Amino acid sequence: MxxxxxxxxxxxxxxxxxxxxxxxxxxxxxxxxxxxxxxxxxxxxxxxxxxxxxxxxxxxxxxxxxxxxxxxxxxxxxxxxxxxxxxxxxxxxxxxxxxxxxxxxxxxxxxxxxxxxxxxxxxxxxxxxxxxxxxxxxxxxxxxxxxxxxxxxxxxxxxxxxxxxxxxxxxxxxxxxxxxxxxxxxxxxxxxxxxxxxxxxxxxxxxxxTDRTGILPVKREAKAASVRHFSYVYLRSGGMTAFRKRPAGDIWQGLWEPLLFESPDGTGALPEWILTLSPVLLREGFRHQLTHRTLLTDFYRAETEEKPELPEGYRWIKEQDLDRFGKPRLVEILLEILEGKD
Ligand code: SF4
Known part of the structure; x- marks a missing residue:
């Protein structure tokens, strides 16, 4: 020893x-x-x-x-x-x-x-x-x-x-x-x-x-966190809502989320078909910190009687079944905002 x-x-x-x-x-x-x-x-x-x-x-x-x-x-x-x-x-x-x-x-x-x-x-x-x-x-x-x-x-x-x-x-x-x-x-x-x-x-x-407890251990400089701009839309229709399981190759693989639109700087993220549904902005620029990334998220709610065709990967699930799906913490927070708990 x-x-x-x-x-x-x-x-x-x-x-x-x-x-x-x-x-x-x-x-x-x-x-x-x-x-x-x-x-x-x-x-x-x-x-x-x-x-x-x-x-x-x-x-x-x-x-x-x-x-x-x-x-x-x-x-x-x-x-x-x-x-x-x-x-x-x-x-x-x-x-x-x-x-x-x-x-x-x-x-x-x-x-x-x-x-x-x-x-x-x-x-x-x-x-x-x-x-x-x-x-x-x-x-x-x-x-x-x-x-x-x-x-x-x-x-x-x-x-x-x-x-x-x-x-x-x-x-x-x-x-x-x-x-x-x-x-x-x-x-x-x-x-x-x-x-x-x-x-x-x-x-x-x-x-x-040698009075170096504040100096040791020496750390390597941390990389600056990058920023991503998300827009989530909670789209509701006849007791159902549009969700998808997140695909491989990015954060949160296998977890579920509402309609997500991402843009490089947070502007112009929502597509035309969502805008025609007059989405209501519930929260703007919500900051969520991950280890190497900051997520800035706008959160919308929209409602429609007729179910539109959803982008690839999304499907309609019953709102009452939402608890059964694993979701990232950010989505949980957004659902709490939607339910007025925030
Ligand atoms: S081992 Fe840690 S706690 Fe103990 S004297 Fe050294 S710096 Fe202080």
């Missing part, structure tokens, strides 16, 4: 301060896998309720494998990054076909939607494999404690930090060490105002000793 003091302090800290989370009370790889995927882009407070709902509805991999994709996506509503749910569903089918959950790092990594981090997390926690995890918390703790200024997000950093994490891993204790260092980063060595005053590592922490 490269630095026994560091590793033992993390283990000791974890034994006293680790968070009691429902998926930590099991070694079931399925339950751990679901928690890891949910928590990839979601905070624990929000993710826990989703994990509990997911496990109640799909208690094992077979149930998930046999489920309808729409139902999986519906349960995912509000979490965002829907490709996670689709990959989860596809991977459940892979596991069900193989007959059991893979128990090697390569086997776990061969599942859809699983990269190095998730494979190491599941491998160490469920199977006790000596694999080191690397997430934002781990980067932060290692960068500060060892005083490493390599910009996080670069290929060089990935190699440097994963080598270091591997060297620090106490053999046979990967589960506690991995969860410990991640909790330590989330609770003690936080991004802003780390609790150095009560930190058991402060005596040998390079960032603390």
């Amino acid at each position: 490269k630095d026994p003091f560091f590793s033992e302090t993390i283990l000791d800290w974890y034994a006293r301060n680790g968070r009691d989370l429902p998926w930590r009370r099991t070694r079931d790889p399925y339950a751990i896998w679901i928690s890891e995927i949910i928590l990839q882009q979601t905070r624990i407070a929000q993710g826990t309720a989703y994990w509990e709902r997911f496990m109640a509805r799909f208690p094992d991999v077979e149930t998930l494998a046999e489920a309808d994709e729409d139902e999986v996506l519906r349960l995912w509503e509000g979490l965002g990054y829907y490709s996670r749910a689709r990959n989860l569903h596809a991977a459940a089918k892979q596991i069900a076909a193989a007959g059991s959950f893979p128990d090697t790092l390569d086997g776990i990594r061969s599942l859809r939607g699983i990269g190095d981090y998730t494979a190491a997390a599941i491998g160490s926690i469920a199977f006790g494999l000596d694999a080191a995890v690397l997430d934002g918390n781990v980067y932060r703790v290692l960068s500060r404690y060892f005083g490493i200024a390599t910009p996080v997000g670069s290929t060089a950093a990935k190699k440097e930090f994963s080598d270091l994490a591997r060297e620090l891993l106490p053999p046979g204790k990967a589960a506690d060490f991995n969860q410990g260092i991640m909790d330590f980063g989330a609770i003690q060595c936080t991004p802003v105002s780390p609790a150095c005053g009560t930190c058991p590592l402060s005596g040998s922490c390079r960032a603390f000793k």
Whole structure:
């Protein structure tokens, strides 16, 4: 081990301060896998309720494998990054076909939607494999404690930090060490105002000793978010409304939405056939932030007695059945505006 003091302090800290989370009370790889995927882009407070709902509805991999994709996506509503749910569903089918959950790092990594981090997390926690995890918390703790200024997000950093994490891993204790260092980063060595005053590592922490906790870890410059201009039209006719399942190749694949018209700058988006229905503007320029994009959306309602022919991909669905379709959060918000809840 490269630095026994560091590793033992993390283990000791974890034994006293680790968070009691429902998926930590099991070694079931399925339950751990679901928690890891949910928590990839979601905070624990929000993710826990989703994990509990997911496990109640799909208690094992077979149930998930046999489920309808729409139902999986519906349960995912509000979490965002829907490709996670689709990959989860596809991977459940892979596991069900193989007959059991893979128990090697390569086997776990061969599942859809699983990269190095998730494979190491599941491998160490469920199977006790000596694999080191690397997430934002781990980067932060290692960068500060060892005083490493390599910009996080670069290929060089990935190699440097994963080598270091591997060297620090106490053999046979990967589960506690991995969860410990991640909790330590989330609770003690936080991004802003780390609790150095009560930190058991402060005596040998390079960032603390050189007053660089506000500088480390160094981040690569983020790309500016691009802007897209959407116009949604909720078209109603005889208790039905026009919706489509979003196609592949763009955000929100497989989720449902009302008539969408997109334009480069937000002007002239609505086609003539919609304008003849005198659409009512309910909300203008509604801002919705995704990780790499800002969506600015105008939202309209229109009503017609005769059902017009719909653009390709759209179909009429009963308004009373809308709850059965998985929708992106933006569409949920628009429906709330329509119902006057906003
Ligand atoms: S002393 Fe501060 S910066 Fe260093 S590991 Fe502890 S909390 Fe993090």
